[in-house]
Amino acid sequence: MKFCSNCGAAVTFRTPPGDSLPRHVCEQCGTIHYQNPKIVVGALPVWEDRVLLCRRAIEPRYGMWTLPAGFMENEETTAQAAARETLEEACARIEVGELYTLIDVPHISQVHMVYRARLLDLGFKPGEESLEVALFREEDIPWEQIAFRSISMSLRHFFDDRRNGTWTLHTASLAPPPAEWR
Amino acid sequence: MKFCSNCGAAVTFRTPPGDSLPRHVCEQCGTIHYQNPKIVVGALPVWEDRVLLCRRAIEPRYGMWTLPAGFMENEETTAQAAARETLEEACARIEVGELYTLIDVPHISQVHMVYRARLLDLGFKPGEESLEVALFREEDIPWEQIAFRSISMSLRHFFDDRRNGTWTLHTASLAPPPAEWR
Ligand SMILES: [Zn+2]
Ligand SMILES: [Zn+2]
Structure with a gap:
């Protein structure tokens, strides 16, 4: 995942506050993109x-x-x-x-x-x-x-x-x- | 889903050839974005x-x-x-x-x-x-x-x-x- 599926901005890969694992995070619209089995x-x-x-x-x-x-x-x-x-x-x-x-x-x-x-x-x-x-x-x-x-x-x-x-x-x-x- | 997470282009919602359900499809890079339970x-x-x-x-x-x-x-x-x-x-x-x-x-x-x-x-x-x-x-x-x-x-x-x-x-x-x- 390289881009935000909600707004199209580039995503970063970091651990959101209160979370324990790194996620693809959109710094533009704030969406956290979880990936699941x-x-x-x-x-x-x-x-x-x-x-x-x-x-x-x-x-x-x-x-x-x-x-x-x-x-x-x-x-x-x-x-x-x-x-x-x-x-x-x-x-x-x-x-x-x-x-x-x-x-x-x-x-x-x-x-x-x-x-x-x-x-x-x-x-x-x-x-x-x-x-x-x-x-x-x-x-x-x-x-x-x-x-x-x-x-x-x-x-x-x-x-x-x-x-x-x-x-x-x-x-x-x-x-x-x-x-x-x- | 509005944008392709692979290339950032806008996605369309259509049934790919050989598929039976509509999917979010990127017309730019060809990625089909499946959504699963x-x-x-x-x-x-x-x-x-x-x-x-x-x-x-x-x-x-x-x-x-x-x-x-x-x-x-x-x-x-x-x-x-x-x-x-x-x-x-x-x-x-x-x-x-x-x-x-x-x-x-x-x-x-x-x-x-x-x-x-x-x-x-x-x-x-x-x-x-x-x-x-x-x-x-x-x-x-x-x-x-x-x-x-x-x-x-x-x-x-x-x-x-x-x-x-x-x-x-x-x-x-x-x-x-x-x-x-x-
Ligand atoms: Zn976004
Ligand atoms: Zn694409």
Whole structure:
């Protein structure tokens, strides 16, 4: 951030009185521009013994597989975000169930949430951001080709919990990956 | 948002190609400025049979009681945010436990999360944003003077679950309050 989004003047980076962290401050109109973590919401859509995955048609991780997921929008709920992303990326209609994983990713200032979901019909197809959409049994999941750690973590919990018949919220915090992965 | 925070030019509000919602777009440098929901994280600090509340020294809801809570900062985890807010508002040290409530507040584009927590000692006192900090038994909670609905909801669940001995994540979505409350 270099300019004030309210008045267009250049901003400075300093700690406002009474605050504990430096912020982008506009010396002309006085606006303090806070920057906050973003929420990424996804769904884990299930059809019988299979899970719906999308192959990414966009960067990052072009060509890799993921659950339908994306940045939450203003004025929606987390569950609505899960349903919207699933419709956009897989043209798939779901019934959103329980919140299933909540994963902090502090080095990129994100919080990832995945909801369990029931796929309502088989009329899915790739949305604009997907190359392919398909249903996978546990033994067919392309584990080495999953785009994000929070997604593979959510999938592993799902198959474990299904095997054990015990469903619970899973929380975690991800450290930065080794430098060669970045 | 009126000006581009990257180059200072005036922004327009239009739907970018391939997008489904209007965004603030800079026609000069091409930056698309997304606006996303904010996360508010709080703690429910417990000492024996009592819960720690803070009386607000700031607007909104000056003078009303709340759990320690505030906007999550970049580069921290949700649990770290809960501990930081508790230290800032109540000068209180806690051990953060399980995520306890996750409440969507879509009409103000916020997601509220409250963690259960164990108060580590009795050396609390009001921080800069609090008039008073105190421990309350269930029968002494000033229910009519709780600042936010997500906070009173979290407190009610806590006392119910404690009575029943059953602890679980509670999720909810809040509709806008009646107009006279706004
Ligand atoms: Zn300004
Ligand atoms: Zn610009």
